[in-house]
Amino acid sequence: MKPRKLRVALALGATAGAVALSAPAAAASPARIVWEDSCTAGYDCGHLDVPLSYQDPSAGTVRIAVSRLPATDQAHKLGTIFFNPGGPGSSGRFAPALTPALHARFDIVGFDPRGVSASAKIHCFTDPSQLEVLQRALGTFPLTRAAEQQQIADTRTVTDLCEQNAGPLAGHLSTGTIARDLDRLRAAFGEPKLRYYGKSYGTYLGETYANLFPGRVGTLALDAVDDPVRWSTGPGPMSYRLEGFSDAPRALQSFLDACGSRCPFGYNTILDRLETGPITVTDTSGRPTVVTYQSAIARIHDYLTDAGSAPRLTAFLQALADPALPAPATTGGPPDVDSLLGGGATLCTDAANPRDPAVWWDYAERADGIARGFGRYDVYKTLPCATWELTDPGRYAGPWNRPTAPILLLANRQGDLETPYAGAVRTEHLLANARLLTLDTYGHGSRGKSACIDGWLNRYFGTGVVPAPGTVCAPDRGPFG
Template identity: 35%
Template sequence: MPPHPLRGFIASRRRHAAVVAAVMICSTAVTGQDGAVAGGAPSVPAPQLHWSPCVQDSPYDCATAEVPLDYGNPGGRSIELAVVKRKATGPGRRVGTLFFNPGGPGGPGTVQMPQNYESFPREVRERFDIVSWDPRGIGSSTAVNCFENPEAAADWAAGKPAGFPVGEKERATFIAAYEDLVRRCRQRDPELLSHVSTADTARDLDQLRRSVGDPQLTYYGISYGTILGATYANLFPGKVRAMTLDSNIGPGAWTNDASDDARLTTFLRVGSDRSAAATLDTFLDLCASTTTARCAFSAGTPEATRDKFDRLTERLRKEPVDTWTYARTVADTVNSLYLVSGWTDLAGRLQELWQGRTPEPAPFPPAPPVPDPSPYLGEEQAAAVLCGDSPNPRDAGAYPALEEASAARAGDAGRFWTWATAGCTAWPTSPDRYTGPWDRRTANPVLVVGTAYDPSTAYPNSRAMVEELADARLLTNEGYGHTALLNPSTCVQEYESRYFVDGTLPPVGTTCRQDTPPFSAPEPSGGVATGGGGMAAVVS
């Protein structure tokens, strides 16, 4: 779900390496446990995967899977899924295939799995082939693309405010831009738009499982990938071997408890505004407690550093620094809280703005050795999934009041997160969105990982995931940033490895800590000082 290091969504978010649904079938046919469609329709054959090196000398193999556009009509139009694999490295017996979804919605797995491969626990890399894919509608798969050419897409993006709208004039421009986007999308490929739900992707995932020959699914989903995992677990409960859901979205928050009458946006239900505000406060507190050599924005005390941030944003409202407006700066700040490793760079950009200088944007990660390391990832791709699946207010006039209410409880972060789904006002609802139930008994228990200071998927969502699934265990990561995968904890990784390899769950109430605290000093050897990783079973 929400943005990066998963793919970001509608509110002009900068993408990070990594970035992050579920669905009761509202159509007449329901996919069965082994790819068959209930009601007498023929079984859908598993796609054939013809693996070959993605590019010359690449350690990754690529393939293309052909699947039905509509599982209720498997003999109709087919679409293609771009798939990537890194073989188990050994030593030790290979266990099977681990499928990975990097979140979003809209995260291209063919890019983000290779970018983040080294973040997977060592034993997982040794014992599993790791496979990811661009979900239907995304990236290098059959993709939602509502523009004639890249120039038209760039012109559309440049025509709306960066970050989120400020003031009545910008709000009108912002809403009009997304109404125009929906019109374009309806004209280009309305049939595809109707079949990019999370439920459709869960069915694709089961087809991929069958293609690699695994009798049950082993899966790792982060952010939006947790909703995909929960959906799969309830559509195919007997096929769950092991499933880790990291940085969760509460299923009831995603579906608005199965109601279409949405008075709050998806991310306000998830609590992203409050969580981002709490993480920002912690960023400023920790910045203040160290030296300016480690955090350039420090003003010496937490109070002074918070005041400095408030004065900076107020000043940018009146006088931007080049293209760095108030809204762009807030969006950059919230997005940059995702990766603790980027907090020092964020502090440097804020200090540059404080001094009236134009900062350098955060760098993009290096391109992985795959055929298309930079596929088209227009905002319509994420919107097609999120807006189709998760109810949001249909009246654009409701957003200013929601913004003020969120700002009252979460400050600047509330403004950012309120407008993140404004593009959904005119978007068609998916005919196949899944709304539950979420409590179907799975063949094996699910491991749920939640991070305390997560600027996107608030920690209470992980508790909600455990409560709503039939059989799940919570592992708490006392740390910062979005996902434990991308903000590593040796403790979390060791528990995940044991669970993936042999199904052993952490004890009830287990809490881990992050390896590297924010603003850590480099060690003389060039390494990084650690801060409390390792196995630690703490009963909460």
């Protein structure tokens, strides 16, 4: 359900991490991490039990899965940085090193938010056969009124199943509640203030934390920034309000400009052809793949979230223009359905959305007038929020300007299809004490793409110093190297 992460599911997710309703909520003193014997190499694994409801301590507890990537220079360790990769619905338990310098001087702690992966999860489906309707309902968008009505019906079936089967955890998955979990983790690791790196949805989690616990903000680096006001409030579908589609034309043009003579095809000609019917291409492994207009837009969107994927996007578009040419093979296994629907519950709880699914059509038409294909793709990702009625007493929807220590924002000015650059600019002025550091490229997320960006991350976490207003970094390489 998240505008960025929900994809068609092919298999039921794991059943680990059930809600514990018999135990009382955690005491006021900080709970301790329970460390486990086995873990992925290089990490320490454990878990922390937190209240199901921070408003009702008698409701029991849920389990949060956590891991620690120890600092390589323990003798000179400066503390702990907490990490969230985005989503909602994405696992963040095994955090990356962030930068070599940060890995040397800080333990880096990742966790699966409640509702995700190895933490407590909801389970909407009781039979694998129910996945057929999920495939039809999610990860796509209608091009005709008949398809719209079918998608609304299928989506309602999915959300009805979630309402029947998800259990009490579904009512306690807002970002406000997850931010309180993050504060419990901070305390459990003995950190007086929070050091944190969050990307994409992780920026909204960081913004929420900063305004719930402004006095506990240490250093928060928010990469690919969500506008918290448009995320949580306002008219129309949340996926329309965020306007990720508005950056699509700029990102696409940046790609095409860099592609130059490598891209002799006409982009709009390819879309015109797909609107008449699917194109069958053969990937580099020899497997034929049927590409529809909707699936083409989804793949182009994903390639445009990373400028480094430009060669793969080029090959994909060339194969659509000339099916005799090989297309790049798709990668990745089946998604964790329970985690993705847990992320959907977070989104639908956080964000105000219309209750009439029929209004999505007009908003999608409007968005498509700005960014062909991408407008419909973006807007319809939140359709389930029209029929999934969720509330959480821990939901937070502002204010967003509580005084804090300096917060560092990172964004890409040539276009970010998931968190548009304009949203980062608005957020710099919205938060009480934020500074925007810009990377001159397109794509989603700035860390790891520029020595300048990574250098500022090292300085910020080491000293709390932020760059001068208007600072712009260059990427280390262009889309084609």
